[in-house]
Amino acid sequence: MDNLSGNSISVGLLGCGVVGAGVAKLLAQNGDLIASRIGMEIKLAKAADINPDAVADLNLADGVYTNDAMDVINDPTIPIIVELIGGQGIAKDFVLAALNKGKTVVTANKALIAAYRDEIAEACEKSGADFLFEASVGGCMPVIKSLRESLVSNKVDSIFGILNGTCNYILTQITQEGMPFDQALAQAQELGFAEADPTLDVEGMDTVHKLALSVALAFGTRVNYKEIYVDGITRITPLDITIAAEFGYSVKLLAIAKNHGDFVEARVHPTMISHDNLLSSVGRNMNAVKIVGDAVGEMVLYGAGAGMMPTASAVVGDIVDAARNIQLGCHPRIPAFSYQPAAIRELPLMPMDELVSRYYVRFSALDRPGVLSKVSGVLAKYSISIASVHQKGRHTEGPVPIVMLTHEAKEANIRKALEEVGSLDVIAEAPMLIRIEDENQE
Amino acid sequence: MDNLSGNSISVGLLGCGVVGAGVAKLLAQNGDLIASRIGMEIKLAKAADINPDAVADLNLADGVYTNDAMDVINDPTIPIIVELIGGQGIAKDFVLAALNKGKTVVTANKALIAAYRDEIAEACEKSGADFLFEASVGGCMPVIKSLRESLVSNKVDSIFGILNGTCNYILTQITQEGMPFDQALAQAQELGFAEADPTLDVEGMDTVHKLALSVALAFGTRVNYKEIYVDGITRITPLDITIAAEFGYSVKLLAIAKNHGDFVEARVHPTMISHDNLLSSVGRNMNAVKIVGDAVGEMVLYGAGAGMMPTASAVVGDIVDAARNIQLGCHPRIPAFSYQPAAIRELPLMPMDELVSRYYVRFSALDRPGVLSKVSGVLAKYSISIASVHQKGRHTEGPVPIVMLTHEAKEANIRKALEEVGSLDVIAEAPMLIRIEDENQE
Numbered sequence: 081m082d083n084l085s086g087n088s089i090s091v092g093l094l095g096c097g098v099v100g101a102g103v104a105k106l107l108a109q110n111g112d113l114i115a116s117r118i119g120m121e122i123k124l125a126k127a128a129d130i131n132p133d134a135v136a137d138l139n140l141a142d143g144v145y146t147n148d149a150m151d152v153i154n155d156p157t158i159p160i161i162v163e164l165i166g167g168q169g170i171a172k173d174f175v176l177a178a179l180n181k182g183k184t185v186v187t188a189n190k191a192l193i194a195a196y197r198d199e200i201a202e203a204c205e206k207s208g209a210d211f212l213f214e215a216s217v218g219g220c221m222p223v224i225k226s227l228r229e230s231l232v233s234n235k236v237d238s239i240f241g242i243l244n245g246t247c248n249y250i251l252t253q254i255t256q257e258g259m260p261f262d263q264a265l266a267q268a269q270e271l272g273f274a275e276a277d278p279t280l281d282v283e284g285m286d287t288v289h290k291l292a293l294s295v296a297l298a299f300g301t302r303v304n305y306k307e308i309y310v311d312g313i314t315r316i317t318p319l320d321i322t323i324a325a326e327f328g329y330s331v332k333l334l335a336i337a338k339n340h341g342d343f344v345e346a347r348v349h350p351t352m353i354s355h356d357n358l359l360s361s362v363g364r365n366m367n368a369v370k371i372v373g374d375a376v377g378e379m380v381l382y383g384a385g386a387g388m389m390p391t392a393s394a395v396v397g398d399i400v401d402a403a404r405n406i407q408l409g410c411h412p413r414i415p416a417f418s419y420q421p422a423a424i425r426e427l428p429l430m431p432m433d434e435l436v437s438r439y440y441v442r443f444s445a446l447d448r449p450g451v452l453s454k455v456s457g458v459l460a461k462y463s464i465s466i467a468s469v470h471q472k473g474r475h476t477e478g479p480v481p482i483v484m485l486t487h488e489a490k491e492a493n494i495r496k497a498l499e500e501v502g503s504l505d506v507i508a509e510a511p512m513l514i515r516i517e518d519e520n521q522e
Numbered sequence: 523m524d525n526l527s528g529n530s531i532s533v534g535l536l537g538c539g540v541v542g543a544g545v546a547k548l549l550a551q552n553g554d555l556i557a558s559r560i561g562m563e564i565k566l567a568k569a570a571d572i573n574p575d576a577v578a579d580l581n582l583a584d585g586v587y588t589n590d591a592m593d594v595i596n597d598p599t600i601p602i603i604v605e606l607i608g609g610q611g612i613a614k615d616f617v618l619a620a621l622n623k624g625k626t627v628v629t630a631n632k633a634l635i636a637a638y639r640d641e642i643a644e645a646c647e648k649s650g651a652d653f654l655f656e657a658s659v660g661g662c663m664p665v666i667k668s669l670r671e672s673l674v675s676n677k678v679d680s681i682f683g684i685l686n687g688t689c690n691y692i693l694t695q696i697t698q699e700g701m702p703f704d705q706a707l708a709q710a711q712e713l714g715f716a717e718a719d720p721t722l723d724v725e726g727m728d729t730v731h732k733l734a735l736s737v738a739l740a741f742g743t744r745v746n747y748k749e750i751y752v753d754g755i756t757r758i759t760p761l762d763i764t765i766a767a768e769f770g771y772s773v774k775l776l777a778i779a780k781n782h783g784d785f786v787e788a789r790v791h792p793t794m795i796s797h798d799n800l801l802s803s804v805g806r807n808m809n810a811v812k813i814v815g816d817a818v819g820e821m822v823l824y825g826a827g828a829g830m831m832p833t834a835s836a837v838v839g840d841i842v843d844a845a846r847n848i849q850l851g852c853h854p855r856i857p858a859f860s861y862q863p864a865a866i867r868e869l870p871l872m873p874m875d876e877l878v879s880r881y882y883v884r885f886s887a888l889d890r891p892g893v894l895s896k897v898s899g900v901l902a903k904y905s906i907s908i909a910s911v912h913q914k915g916r917h918t919e920g921p922v923p924i925v926m927l928t929h930e931a932k933e934a935n936i937r938k939a940l941e942e943v944g945s946l947d948v949i950a951e952a953p954m955l956i957r958i959e960d961e962n963q964e
Binding site for chain 2: 106107110113114116117118119214220221222225226229230231232233234235300358361362373374375376377378379380381382383384387389390392393394396397400401404405408409410413414415418419420423
């Protein structure tokens with residue numbers, strides 16, 4: 081394959097949306113800088129998009145644009161294919177076609193990897209292709225590189241991630257401005273921090289995709305992302321966040337994974353974390369990941385988890401790794417999923433019912449005598465012991481909030497208890513539950 | 523060279539102190555885990571220390587220990603030499619000898635690299651050896667890997683680092699417990715967070731070594747570390763920290779570097795940073811580095827900056843990178859100092875006098891009428907405008923503190939002003955100065 085023409089290496093781009101355009105811009109803008117570091121030019125040889133307008137602002141040289149992705153994949157002078165189409169549809173065929181040809185694939189597509197991990201791994205194994213996906217988790221931050229390279233000697237014990245900028249922006253706005261969810265979402269959409277259809281983000285699925293991938297790399301296992309417990313942020317109210325703050329907690333959409341040796345705990349939900357926890361200071365649309373390993377202890381990475389140029393930075397970092405490997409003839413250099421294929425273990429996911437956690441529960445109660453006694457009676461029945469109660473003043477005509485923080489309890493019990501409490505005639509609406517993560521208590 | 527015996531690669535260790543012992547332990551303890559990731563065994567083939575007692579607890583196999591480092595360097599079956607002797611003395615000869623033989627060198631020795639950068643670069647260029655030093659800056663965190671790899675497409679604009687765990691521990695204790703410097707240092711020594719001779723740490727030189735290295739990798743230039751402005755933490759008092767907190771600031775020993783295009787700003791000193799700044803939440807003996815790049819924006823890495831196992835984790839990460847490169851025959855893979863040697867520019871350091879900053883100044887004044895007028899008169903003479911004044915109550919017999927926060931002023935002017943104020947007969951001791959870093963105001 082004629083990969084290296086003089087001292088340059090050719091890259092083909094599939095998808096010229098926001099991130100794709102960012103990659104083209106970054107290669108153009110900082111091409112000299114990159115060459116001064118790596119000693120060769122990264123040349124954008126072909127860029128495919130079904131929509132020619134997508135490349136209108138990119139000043140591509142003649143012949144670079146094509147509307148056919150297979151033109152790029154089949155070009156024998158292009159050893160590096162960058163997939164930035166996204167989603168679980170056509171991107172899959174392109175990625176597998178490129179890998180099957182032994183071409184290095186760089187992608188930011190967590191949804192694709194979560195769904196087709198096995199097919200991708202098999203294609204990599206057969207052809208010896210490198211598969212790089214730094215931008216798929218945590219945007220600009222080296223989460224993948226840390227798990228595959230820097231922390232290679234660590235048994236990773238746990239991962240805690242704020243992995244979705246849209247959710248973190250919305251939660252920050254609810255916290256700082258006291259605005260309700262819908263208004264915060266609308267504002268995030270206006271500012272371009274949220275998609276027109278924000279479902280994948282606010283329901284937590286985007287975070288699940290990223291967690292599944294992180295778990296695979298960290299623990300050396302396969303996870304069916306569809307089995308990971310997920311709860312989004314749509315029900316979080318300013319009231320919950322205000323009360324949480326009074327107890328010394330922030331509310332974050334957290335991806336949590338723990339390595340229990342012969343099983344894996346993985347879950348995504350709104351989580352109360354102490355103000356002492358560095359992750360509680362992560363505001364706006366920023367992301368952060370805390371990785372706990374047996375040798376490193378706690379390590380945190382913080383940065384922009386999305387956005388044109390931060391994501392492009394991660395993609396180009398991968399392109400450069402790929403270019404170095406191809407120039408030196410050393411690929412595959414690192415197993416796609418961090419472990420040797422034969423060493424990857426099948427580990428069951430812990431059923432959510434078995435979780436032991438502390439809980440914040442808010443009941444919307446009619447203001448009548450004996451309510452507290454009824455509610456706490458139900459909790460006691462399910463062996464849930466209450467650490468503190470917070471009852472808002474009786475200023476309103478309607479239902480009043482009763483908030484309880486529990487001691488450690490079993491998820492199965494708290495769910496049954498909440499169902500029973502919810503059916504009491506003094507309770508006006510379905511109770512609100514937020515899990516509390518106290519790392520120091522583990 | 524018989525590097526790969528079966529599916530293993532041999533490593534030679536020079537120096538079995540705390541970090542060296544940690545590396546031996548980590549390779550033993552997590553050897554299977556590492557092999558399951560990289561597909562080969564990392565074998566500690568030889569370990570040298572002048573003191574045989576150093577290896578007493580390491581359960582080394584027969585024939586591994588030697589008291590002669592050159593035994594290790596000259597062993598043709600060992601392609602990776604890990605230098606953990608430290609310091610600028612004999613370690614230099616060993617590192618250069620190994621590089622000159624074309625062996626990959628892994629080290630944590632920032633003092634050595636700061637002093638002998640040119641000799642090391644020359645040896646690497648001549649022999650094509652890989653030179654890896656992740657553990658030299660920020661302990662377990664991937665600072666070096668981020669600068670050399672992940673951020674390769676970024677023009678790095680600035681770096682802000684808390685790079686010395688001893689100093690950060692002491693400052694945290696002064697802040698949280700109100701203890702004076704000497705007592706906090708003694709406690710740090712008792713807990714093993716500070717050396718018996720803490721001079722390199724508390725005077726800031728260790729941080730300077732790390733900053734010089736970071737500047738070289740980030741900006742593609744050579745810096746003479748001896749020319750970097752440095753001021754340690756020995757004069758910081760609980761009073762300063764208390765007053766800073768009242769103004770909304772933490773005090774940290776910060777390494778600061780900014781890329782001004784045709785010159786470089788680099789300095790190490792106690793710095794007031796806003797409580798909004800993520801770095802202000804970095805407590806205990808932890809380290810953190812904020813890197814600002816044109817594509818990524820702000821990225822922060824946080825973790826243990828020292829200690830046996832965190833540092834060993836970074837060293838073993840490098841060993842694994844080296845092993846992968848040797849196994850695949852692809853070294854040198856990344857230029858030692860991030861840029862191609864021919865692309866490294868000579869950039870002058872900005873003279874400290876030209877710094878423009880906001881300042882915290884504390885005067886110890888005799889409690890007499892007209893003092894404030896005299897002091898502010900001197901500041902006005904040097905065009906230093908005062909943003910706020912804080913005068914502590916007159917409860918004591920002795921001198922009273924007057925604290926001023928200035929607007930932006932030139933370092934040369936503030937120094938002249940403080941000298942003049944210090945010579946006033948109403949001023950009891952040399953004024954205290956702390957620079958304020960307001961990133962948002964830049």
